[in-house]
Amino acid sequence: MSRAAKPNPDVPFEEAIGKLEEVLSEMEEADLPLEKLVAHFEEGTRLIQLCQAKLGEAELKISQLEKSSDGAAVKRAGASPGSEA
Amino acid sequence: MAHSPPSPWDFGDLFEREPARRVFTVAELTLQVKRLLERQVGSVWVTGEVSGLRVQASGHIYFTLKDAASQLSCTLFRSETATRRDLLREGAQVLLRGDLTVYEPRGQYQLVVRALEMQGRGALQEAFEMLKQKLAAQGLFDPGRKRALPRFPRRIGIVTSPTGAAFADVRHVMERRFAGIELVLAPSRVQGQGAAAELAQALRLLNTWSAMQPEGEGLNVILLTRGGGSLEDLWAFNEEVLARAIGESALPVVSAVGHEIDFTISDLVADLRAATPSAAAEILTQHYVASRELVSEAVSRLRLQVRRGLDEAQTRRMSSQRRLKLAHPRRGIEARAQRLDEARSALLRVAGSRLRDKRAALEALVVRARAVRPTAVLIRRAQRLKEQSHRLREMARQGLAAGRVRQLAALGRLRLLNPQNVLARGYSITTDEATGRVLRDAREIRAGQKLRTRLSLGQVRSTAEG
Numbered sequence: 001m002s003r004a005a006k007p008n009p010d011v012p013f014e015e016a017i018g019k020l021e022e023v024l025s026e027m028e029e030a031d032l033p034l035e036k037l038v039a040h041f042e043e044g045t046r047l048i049q050l051c052q053a054k055l056g057e058a059e060l061k062i063s064q065l066e067k068s069s070d071g072a073a074v075k076r077a078g079a080s081p082g083s084e085a
Numbered sequence: 086m087a088h089s090p091p092s093p094w095d096f097g098d099l100f101e102r103e104p105a106r107r108v109f110t111v112a113e114l115t116l117q118v119k120r121l122l123e124r125q126v127g128s129v130w131v132t133g134e135v136s137g138l139r140v141q142a143s144g145h146i147y148f149t150l151k152d153a154a155s156q157l158s159c160t161l162f163r164s165e166t167a168t169r170r171d172l173l174r175e176g177a178q179v180l181l182r183g184d185l186t187v188y189e190p191r192g193q194y195q196l197v198v199r200a201l202e203m204q205g206r207g208a209l210q211e212a213f214e215m216l217k218q219k220l221a222a223q224g225l226f227d228p229g230r231k232r233a234l235p236r237f238p239r240r241i242g243i244v245t246s247p248t249g250a251a252f253a254d255v256r257h258v259m260e261r262r263f264a265g266i267e268l269v270l271a272p273s274r275v276q277g278q279g280a281a282a283e284l285a286q287a288l289r290l291l292n293t294w295s296a297m298q299p300e301g302e303g304l305n306v307i308l309l310t311r312g313g314g315s316l317e318d319l320w321a322f323n324e325e326v327l328a329r330a331i332g333e334s335a336l337p338v339v340s341a342v343g344h345e346i347d348f349t350i351s352d353l354v355a356d357l358r359a360a361t362p363s364a365a366a367e368i369l370t371q372h373y374v375a376s377r378e379l380v381s382e383a384v385s386r387l388r389l390q391v392r393r394g395l396d397e398a399q400t401r402r403m404s405s406q407r408r409l410k411l412a413h414p415r416r417g418i419e420a421r422a423q424r425l426d427e428a429r430s431a432l433l434r435v436a437g438s439r440l441r442d443k444r445a446a447l448e449a450l451v452v453r454a455r456a457v458r459p460t461a462v463l464i465r466r467a468q469r470l471k472e473q474s475h476r477l478r479e480m481a482r483q484g485l486a487a488g489r490v491r492q493l494a495a496l497g498r499l500r501l502l503n504p505q506n507v508l509a510r511g512y513s514i515t516t517d518e519a520t521g522r523v524l525r526d527a528r529e530i531r532a533g534q535k536l537r538t539r540l541s542l543g544q545v546r547s548t549a550e551g
Contacts (some may be wrong), residue, residue: 002412012301018377020383027390037394044387045309051380057265059492064247064270065287067292073294075269079098 013054020047111188112435119187122194126185131157131196134205135177146170149197158195159183172212194390200278208317215324216350221326225332225354231273232337232356236372238305239265240335242291244284250312251341251362258366263373269294269304275311280321284309285330305332306369309351310341310362315511322349331355341365370414382468508541515539518546 023044027037063077109117110434133150140146144163149156159181161170172179180203183196218224235458245252247270259266271287288307297301309331311319321327322342331338331354333410340355341362352358359365410416455461500506504514515524518535530536 009191012237012239013202013373013376014235017237017379021379024383024386024390034398040390041387044383048380048383048387051376054265055377057261060260060264060269061267062256062270063267064272065290065520067290072110073290075294083399 011050013051016047016054017048018052021043023047107521111192113401114295115192117185117190118194122185122187128182128184128199129196130180130182132178132180133157135173135175135179138175146193150172150179155308158188159198160188160195160538161198161201165213169201169203172201174349177209178204179206206251209320209323213350216323216325217353220328220350220354225328228407229249230332230356234337234339234357236306237376238266238369240302241369242268242269242271242295242304242307243288243304244271244273244291244307244313245362246275251310252273254312255308255366258363259370261368261376263370265373276314276321281324281327282322285327288327288330288334288338294478295336304336306337306339308339308341308365308369309337310359310365311343311354313344319343319347319349322351324350327351328354339365339369366401472536505541508539511541513538 023040027040063075065073065075068074114263133152136149140147146161148159150159179201181198182200183198185196187194203209271291273283273287287309291307319342330349331351337356339357339359340351341359342349342351345360359368515536515538516522518537530549536546536547
């Protein structure tokens, strides 16, 4: 299989889900030859895995912007102040 | 001072003794009063109605704050830029913070205004309406300005208080629905003096930071939010400085301030208004939630399509096979051979039946020919003659025998009917002598009548006695 089989984590979710929708509608609406159908199936399965991996991300990342001494904004990662109010 | 003993009539000095004179100049006295006021009263909050408003060319503003009983001179210097001088209108009910002092040239005490707030809900509402009209006229609320939100935001800027309920709500909803997002917080106070400017500053900070990030690393959308509160608590979101910052934001802005019923200027300028902080978080993650369903259904949809494709291919293959079999040349030969067979047997059948018909006709003719031969006719006639003579003899013989039998029978019957046979058994027959009539009933007989009675042997004559 020449097609990239392993999910590329750098693909944005929006792109992956959009491609998956495209693959599905092509399979359902167009009368594809069997060979193409199988290729689409593999592509769809790969995209599902990718999307599932992205949707499975459990951690909400929180960071905070602060102004540095020179006035530029600096992001301080992991700033997750506990809820007091 | 002790006088002893004090007389009950000692009333002391009726008039104070004149002290040593301390004479002030007007300036000195005024200064004294000024110091006294500044020290003893100093910074105060005071409420009243604005009147006699005068804006000088210098930019300073003079007016009188009054109520039903009194009035107070007020000055708002041009240097007090943070103050909402646009709220100062003739007759407006306002709340002022200022330093009490004395304007020495006139010897007039006055309030130097440092801060100014509209007072009362009605006044706030009025300020809200004024700003709304102004911004609407400038096109800040135009539907055409509203930008679409990203369907799948990866990095969301959030302007709110880090300790507020709103921030906690947003985090909670996002963690529950879809956590794979980064929230970049630009902290700000959300109420009180100067909060609006701070919020505006935070909004700009997020825009600036995002613009500096490499492609794809910046923010996709900004959420401006705070939890519920009174109209006064939410007031920062009704201020022009924040409205302008939202209008200028390069990134789309979602505004979620207070509860469902609260509408702020921020909501109107923002690209989208959410009813609550939680609702905003739900809107921002709604496509992730929808795509979770899509992805979970996608597996069975993919399988179904491949199954359908395989089934179709199978059906097509089978139908081709069938058609190929039908089109094979052997089929033609077989069909023709069959037809030939059928034709042959049909031919035989027809020929056979004709032959049988002819033979039967011939046989009938032979029988008829035999029947009309002359010798056969003579023999048949002789035989008939013989039969007829025989029947004639038989009939004669039978006739004679029958006559004899009938004669004998008649004789027997005659014998039975002879009256002599009856008389022989002891019966008698009585007749009238005169008429010879047979008497059958005794009532017919009269006395003296002559009777004749026949017995088996002989007869008796007699006369009836009665």
